[in-house]
Amino acid sequence: MSDQFRRVDEVVLHHGYIFDLVRAEFLSPEGETFSRDIVRHPGAVSVVPVDTDGRVIMIRQFRPALDRYILEIPAGKRDVLDEPPELTAQRELGEEVGKRANSLELLGIFANAPGFSDELSWVYLGRELVEVPRDVQGVEESHMRIERFTFDEAFAMIADGTLIDTKTIVGLYLAAPKVGGG
Numbered sequence: 001m002s003d004q005f006r007r008v009d010e011v012v013l014h015h016g017y018i019f020d021l022v023r024a025e026f027l028s029p030e031g032e033t034f035s036r037d038i039v040r041h042p043g044a045v046s047v048v049p050v051d052t053d054g055r056v057i058m059i060r061q062f063r064p065a066l067d068r069y070i071l072e073i074p075a076g077k078r079d080v081l082d083e084p085p086e087l088t089a090q091r092e093l094g095e096e097v098g099k100r101a102n103s104l105e106l107l108g109i110f111a112n113a114p115g116f117s118d119e120l121s122w123v124y125l126g127r128e129l130v131e132v133p134r135d136v137q138g139v140e141e142s143h144m145r146i147e148r149f150t151f152d153e154a155f156a157m158i159a160d161g162t163l164i165d166t167k168t169i170v171g172l173y174l175a176a177p178k179v180g181g182g
Contacts, residue, residue: 151181
């Protein structure tokens with residue numbers, strides 16, 4: 001008897017724009033078969049961009065799934081085949097806030113919702129920012145607003161429930177010790 005779980009089959013139930021939904025069949029270490037619905041996602045990147053004054057640049061963007069605007073750090077899907085995550089991060093930073101980071105440091109990689117999705121997220125700290133042309137992608141981005149906050153202001157918004165985005169919360173907590181914020 002093996003001590004490992006093993007995937008034995010997978011069927012695509014839905015092929016979508018952002019993700020695929022599959023039903024995967026597994027074999028337990030005891031030999032029991034079971035199935036799970038899994039969201040297959042190419043992964044995402046996000047950047048905590050910090051200006052020379054120590055403020056974090058964030059965006060306020062409409063999120064249809066929540067039917068509201070939320071505050072978040074620049075981010076995007078890893079939708080370019082074989083593009084390294086740090087290049088995706090720079091591309092998203094340029095598209096959303098018109099900046100490029102001359103210093104880009106990986107803060108960590110985390111699983112967003114491992115109970116039902118294989119999505120991994122790379123979060124970076126972006127410093128030594130320089131202006132680049134924005135390249136707005138999609139209707140939501142065309143209506144986003146760029147805002148700047150101190151780490152203290154950002155942590156206060158986490159505490160009072162104003163800032164609810166997971167990647168932003170993770171990114172801020174990982175970045176703060178490196179820049180003396182919070």
